[in-house]
Amino acid sequence: MSGSSVSSKLLGPIKLSEQVIERVLFHKRLPVLVLFVLMTLWLGFQAVQIRPDASFVKMIPTQHPYVENYLRYRDDLSGLGNSLRVVVEAKQGDIFSAEYQNTLKQVTDEAFFISGVDRSALKSIWTPNVRWTEVTEEGFVGGPVIPPEYDGSADSLAQIRTNILRSGQVGILVANDFKSAIIQMPLFDKDPETGEKLNYQAFSEKVEKLIRQKYESDQIGIRITGFAKIVGDLIEGAKSVALFFAIAIGVTLVLLYLYSGSITGTLIPLTCSLVAVIWQMGILKALGYGLDPYSMLVPFLVFAIGVSHGVQVVNTVRLEQAEGADSWLAARRAFRAIYIPGLTALLSDGLGFVTLMVIEIQVIQDLAVAASIGVAVIILTNLLLLPLLMSYVGVGQKAIVKMRASQDKPTSLWMPLTVFARPSGAVIAVVFALVALGLGLYGSQNLKIGDLDKGAPELRADSRYNLDNAFVTANYSTSSDIFVVMATTPEEQCTRFETLSMVDRFQHYLTSVPGVQNSVSLVDVSKRVTSGLNEGNLKWRSVSRNQFVINASLSYVPSGFMNGSCSLLPVIIFLDDHKAETLQGVSSAVARFAGEHNSESLTFEMAAGNSGFEAATNEVIATAQYEMLAWVYGVVSILCLLTFRSIKTVICIIAPLALTSVLCQALMAHLGIGVKVATLPVIALGVGIGVDYGIYIYSRLSTYLVQGKSLPDAYLATLKTTGSSVAFTGLTLAIGVVLWVMSPIKFQADMGILLTFMFLWNMLGALILLPALACLLHKRETVQAREKSDAV
Known part of the structure; x- marks a missing residue:
């Protein structure tokens, strides 16, 4: 050899x-x-x-076209990137009580002064940027949802109810059952007070202390969702x-x-x-x-x-x-x-x-x-x-x-394993490995990219965060899964009839895309106001061909529906969930529409919003996972080749690792674990740990072979020394990580299952498949083994 x-x-x-x-x-x-x-x-x-370090930008592929588009228009997409939503729930009655409104105001003020919050874009029915409008005989009238003369009286509360109904915020900032309201808190990537990256651990703790712990009671419930809270809970x-x-x-x-x-x-x-x-x-x-x-x-x-x-x-x-x-x-x-x-x-x-x-x-x-x-x-x-x-x-x-x-000892507990160093046992081991490989390849066909569960899959389904997220999904018309398409035009062209008409057509096209709940854009503002200017007649609830009518309908535009130079018109799409197939379907549908209708005067570009970023991440992972596997196996193979100077030896060491990788992918598909940021590195980590077993066993095996021992005898001697330590290490590490399944963090529990599987299968591959491949690939040692067996 x-x-x-x-x-x-x-x-x-x-x-x-x-x-x-x-x-x-x-x-x-x-x-x-x-x-x-x-x-x-x-x-x-x-x-x-050393301290925990998390960043929203670190979690997304900044060189992906979707994210590049977002970063180009980030300043014009306030609130459509990284944000937190705080739900203030009335456990008894509804939101139309002086006590509840007083609490909502205090929580809004508290949120406003938390460092890291983009105060200019913070929204609540208590902030002046949330307004109502109404058509009267004298034209449009409007104002903030909370009237300046509010005093907590029954009349004032009735006025708030009327203003909320006229504001269009039911299902957005106010629950459909009027039992809770949302405070939307857009976040900066850097703390404006310190200039350093936003410390998500400190921010999450501050939100818990200043909002949840301070205001939650028997009458008031506080629920918090958003990326910053997920990270905070993970760090906790x-x-x-x-x-x-x-x-x-x-x-x-x-x-x-x-x-x-x-x-x-x-x-x-x-x-x-x-x-x-x-x-x-x-x-x-x-x-x-x-x-x-x-x-x-x-x-x-x-x-x-x-x-x-x-x-x-x-x-x-x-x-x-x-x-x-x-x-x-x-x-x-x-x-x-x-x-x-x-x-x-x-x-x-x-x-x-x-x-x-x-x-x-x-x-x-x-x-x-x-x-x-x-x-x-x-x-x-x-x-x-x-x-x-x-x-x-x-x-x-x-x-x-x-x-x-x-x-x-004349005999050994390891003796039965030497059968795999003989031709008959080697064939059985290799056939079993090929069957396992076939089953693994078949099972891994169902492996998905991205999240397969609602809410935050890194946390348990019954975690506080996921319960809070489920509450928002159940009680509000707009989900927390937002996909933003950026319709861009030359400057001062975003309100032209041709632009709005095409965006209106795009939104109508989205209604037939699976997974899309609804969408909103500047077009909806124009339609609503145009209808209002014509006595609320639904026949006028459309994009007018008269540019003067369009201009009049957009005399006041709520923040977030266009930028200052009128060159960006975001289309905000609310999705059922952020599962991989949903995001892929939406991305493909938008790409088809953009491919057919993009022009010099109007371009549809993806994507912002948490679901847009996740779609970009999924695309990067789908492309990179096989590239990563090719690199990791290529590097490991080259190093083994340089060390042992034999392609056959490289096959003996690498084949068990490859089998383990395929079976691990099949296990992930069976358990409903998608390939994503949290799980993708496990495959490389598992290969990195598993190659140690093969290199140590083969190095010791080759030493005994050089001494003139037959392959079965050399392998028995290897098992008594290096093999026993490999078996011990694999079992010990597996026992250490299998306990992770009890972790409150689902991400860690999933890692525990996958690492336990890889530790054990890499160990078994090194102890069983490696000698079997060595026996079949190195004929000289196989002949020696057969002759010695016949002599016995």
Whole structure:
């Protein structure tokens, strides 16, 4: 087998670095250890200062045409980007009481003064930009919904009811059943007081404290929806992430001791893995990064990768000490044996995570940076620091005795697995893998892009946020899922008959698009006023061909329906939900209409609104997911090829990972988990962790083959050493993450299911499919195995 050509010229620099580092590491132990301690103290000081970091712009693909269009007109689309909606509910009676109106006014004032709110665009029936209009014998009259003379009397409340009915805000700012009202709070991306990015954790806490906690009572209910609240709830849920992280560490501690039989062999790899997490967090802080809700799980993944490599080092030290070496020599030999396969595996991990950078969404790119830094520091903490510490203390006599006993047994619990290193068993394993691949490909056909649930799928269906969102959907005519199409014209042309007529035609076209509730635009304002100017006759409720009539109908236009230069006319579309198929259908329908009717004088451009941004995100992910997979598998394959110098070996290592990826996609489709910002990185992360298993097993296997052992014997020896540590690592990490299914954050629960699946299947692939492929692809070893079997 052409296995491990570590003497290859291509690996010369790596081999040279191994020799140099080995001499420095084991002959200058104390200075190196002091350096590690000082670095840990400094980076630990940095790590404790890291803060959650979330941004609306980071969550959307800023280079996608939809978002570029939005950013071009952002100043003219106030309130159609990132906003929060606060619902003030009258639990008893309706909103037409002095007590309720007083509370609504106070909440509106409170919202107005919260830093980060775009006060000029804030809307409530208590703000002067929400007005009513009426046609009288003298023409149009109107005013603010809350009259200046309001005094809380019965007459004033009756006047408010009349004004609300005349304002057109029923179903928008006022519930259809008149039992609640909304305060719409558009948000800035940067805090206007500090000039820094809006701190969503602090903002969410402020809204909770100043509004919900202050005003919610037996008579008043407060409900809050919007991106900022989702992020705030996710950050609040980070406490549960920390709790499950601690549980995973505890589980790993217990199982590692039971496996190694050594206190030092348990505490030192765990300590080094935690040091890697500290270094990662410290470096991120030093580089100016924070932790957003979607990268909160990266520290655990760094810990998991660290444990995976740490177990290999400790296992090799145990083996060397069982053969008579002292702790210093055993640690040195372990470093020598682990360095190249460990470095290859970690480089594969790190470069695999870097491939996430092809997805042009900043939150995923930040996750790629965080994961890559974490893997880079593991090279230092687990490949260098861990052997250094083990050289002082070793694994202890109990662990040595346990290792000798397992090696001296004439039979082994691992013996049944050697059947997969023989031709008959190998064929069975490969056939089973091909069947599983077929089932996986069939099941993954139903995999969807984007959200598959209403509300915020990152949170549980019974979470407070999703209950609040369900309340808004049930009681208001306009949903919280808004898709905005920007109709653009040359300056001062947006009110021309030809423009309004085409927009009116577009809105009529939207009524036949599945998932669309309704739409509003400047056309609706013109129609309503034109009808009012003609005694409310419905025959006049249309776009007039007379430009003077149109001009008269638009003498007063509510904010948000056109820009100051009359070159932008937003069409606000309210959708049933933001599911992937809904957004795809709407986007396709708008694109068809735009393709047929766009001209130099009028262009329909997508898209703003939360659903518009999500549609753009879905398109980016749909394109990038396969590009990302191609990059991650390409990078890992090249590194394995450079290390082992054999295409057959690359197939042996990569094929189990590919099978796991396909089966994971089928599992996602079965569980109703869509491919989105939160879940897409898991595929790359799973490949990054899984490749470690294959590289370590194959490296050890090739070592025994070079010694002249047959493939079954070499594989049995591999299973007793590296194989046992791979099985232990896979089971331990799976047990650690499977507990996440109990998390109050659905996003974390989904990650727990997917990572558990990938940990276990990557482990089984490395232990079963890898030797089977090696048996079938390397004929010489297969012949040796058959001859030895016949001799027995």
